[in-house]
Amino acid sequence: MSNYSTAIDKKWQQKWADTNLYKFDENNLDKKLYVLEMFSYPSGAQLHAGHWFNYGPVDSWARMKRMQGFNVFQPMGFDAFGLPAENYAIKTGVHPKDSTEKNVATMEEQLKAMGAMFDWDHELITCDPQYYKWTQWLFLKLYEKGLAYRKKAPVNWCPSCNTVLANEQVLDGLCERCDTEVTKKNLTQWFFKITEYADELLDMIDGLDWPEKTKAMQKHWIGRSTGGQITFSIVDSDLLFEVFTTRADTLFGVSYVVLAPENDLVEKITTPEQFEEVQKYIDDTKKQSEIERQSITREKTGVFSGAYAINPINGRKVPIWIGDYVLNSYGTGAVMAVPAHDERDFAFATKYNLPIERVIEGGEELPFTEHGKMINSGEFDGLSTKEGKKAILDSLNDKNLGGEKVNFRLRDWLVSRQRYWGAPIPVVYCEKCGTVAVHEEQLPVELPYDVDFAPDGKSPLAKCESFLNTTCPKCGGKATREADTLDTFVCSSWYYLRYPDANSDSNPFDSGKINSMLPVDKYVGGPEHACMHLLYARFITKALRDMGYVNFDEPFKSLTHQGLILGADGLKMSKSKGNTISPDDYISKHGSDVFRMYLMFGFGYTEGGAWSDDGVKSIARFVERIERIVDNAINRTSENGLSEMTKPEKELNFWRHTAIKGVTDDSEKMQFNTAIARMMEFVNAFNKYLNEKEINPTFLKECLIDFIKILAPFAPHFSEECWESLGMDYSVFNDKWPVFDSSALVKDEVEIAIQINGKIKAKINIPSGLSEDEIKEASLTNDTIKAATEGKNIIKVIVIKGRLVNIVAK
Ligand code: ANZ
Ligand code: ZN
Incomplete structure (x- = not known):
């Protein structure tokens, strides 16, 4: 086979796309498995090692599930509104829409280079009017239900920049831009009444398969x-x-x-x-x-x-x-x-x-x-x-x-942001009628493109006359639009409901469909979301349930947090410290599968740790060893013709089933590093077997097939290539996950040591089922022991089953 490289990545990505391999089968919901990774925030322009560590291993987990017969739904999208794009616009003049679209396009390419099973037909981007139209719809529903209301609340205010600041823009009480002391200003703002659900949000935490620490944090937060x-x-x-x-x-x-x-x-x-x-x-x-x-x-x-x-x-x-x-x-x-x-x-x-x-x-x-x-x-x-x-x-x-x-302790959720780059709050203020919700048919309230980003005390929307001046939906008279936009956490509080029908024009989601698709079976993302996103999503699900739109109580049944990948210096990766790892460089050098497998082998999945270049190289060598085994196996043709397994075959078979069992159990628990260790042991056993003079090619191929199957989720492109080299004309991901044979794990011979007066004199192999007397007999008739006890008086023979025989002789 040819050496693994990005050319092989591209070849298989193309094939997968051409054959629609990862298209979700909507007609087979009985075995559906909704696997969700927290979607990307396209502010950094590039996919970083942390994204990879979230998405790559989870994709491997989902691939195993697919091979185990699950109908996997694994969508991907972008959480595309937010402050960074707007700050970037203030600094550089590049419009948030333009910079965001550019970043999304780059990240889509990078995500595709990862070769995950994302079903791109279901992609969603929260700053797309077709998406935020429904975020606004959600606001209207909450408002109708009395779950959205207005009251005065303080915002951080910089008197020098004349602007509202987000909490993260206030550093030690000073404005991050001009170092002026930040004060508070009272503004009338919109809130979501999450406190109405405080009791249920608290009481239902115990039933969730979530990390205990996260559950405890959420409980404390609700307080x-x-x-x-x-x-x-x-x-x-x-x-x-x-x-x-x-x-x-x-x-x-x-x-x-x-x-x-x-x-x-x-x-x-x-x-x-x-x-x-x-x-x-x-x-x-x-x-x-x-x-x-x-x-x-x-x-x-x-x-x-x-x-x-x-x-x-x-x-x-x-x-x-x-x-x-x-x-x-x-x-x-x-x-x-x-x-x-x-x-x-x-x-x-x-x-x-x-x-x-x-x-x-x-x-x-x-x-x-x-x-x-x-x-x-x-x-x-x-x-x-x-x-x-x-x-x-x-x-x-x-x-x-x-x-x-x-x-x-929980407070109502303040959702007003005095910012441009977010979903406009769909409300108008009429002199006659007061606060009036925009009619559903008039959604989306679109963000105007031509606005003034100068930080002069008013947000871009608050000085955009063409946006502000409107007519009242109730009386048709003059009215002014709400100039605040929604917190981006509103966008992400319901996106998992949108994915199954991401392109629907007539609905935010299809209730019938999501009632059979949700809750999400496995949700994976960073622990920093313990109290905000994960709580908001639970609240929104419950509110929609009480309005009759969904019939489940909780959005995320099972949750895992991946660990943090640190720089090689053990510090958090950041541009300013110059310790970031660019996945792209490693991928072009080693291929995407080597990068992914290094992440899965080098770190405990929930622990993370410090980056190491040596670790990448050792995975690259592991891949090369596999290539040699596949080539070697294809070239070996001599038959031994025996129907009974030989000793070397039994040995290889033992490692084969040990690997199948280990990889299955460990991957299930997302303990990918030990799963890969089991595969490495299997590869060692292959090498040993291939050194035998006589091998059984039929058996060898069987073993190799199993090996490639268990390797496939971890190294999807490379495994497809190996699979093809073995003469297979279909995707390995359409094959079944192997099942281990417990009888192969029982070794039928054991090695025991024989001591005379406490000193080891010989080691012998005996059948594993022998009785104590039979073991004594086998030890005493061994030639070395016979010679060593010649002329001596055997006083006692102590048998420790499976390990040791001690002969006391004088
Ligand atoms: C008298 C008292 C005597 C209290 C005592 C404690 C010990 P948790 O458990 O967090 O609910 N408290 C009440 N409202 C407060 C506020 N707005 N800001 C700061 N502290 C407040 O805490 C409840 C206790 O925190 C209350 O009980 C009150 O002090 C204080 F030997 O009342 B206690
Ligand atoms: Zn009116």
């Missing part, structure tokens, strides 16, 4: 917290406010309360003497991110408002402070502070000299944050923490001053 809500009144006013607490049992220990700086009450209660100080504190808070504010190590700060509140349980008057460790978006934006039993409150009270009063017994030092018995709590003294929580909330409930309450 269900069971506690109580308690009403405090404000002294000398008729204002009330509520706090959320998980420790109602500590209510008697409240020595002050704290409001978030953004809490609406702040303005109403601050006394004139405190006004200036409070105002300055609020301005300072705007520069902090929520993450910074929640940091445990950061010093707690605050200001006194001048006002007092009344503790409803004992009527005690406590000062109201304002502090940024209280977040406005969690609970009620107000907390009752119990410094004796909470770390943060303790630090705060110590700093500002506020009273610290113990109400729970236990521990020697304060703060004591564990559970215990209530003290200094009037009639509640002696109750346990658990009993006390309930008793206090019950008692407040009777007076309408509190009750049980469940809170979630």
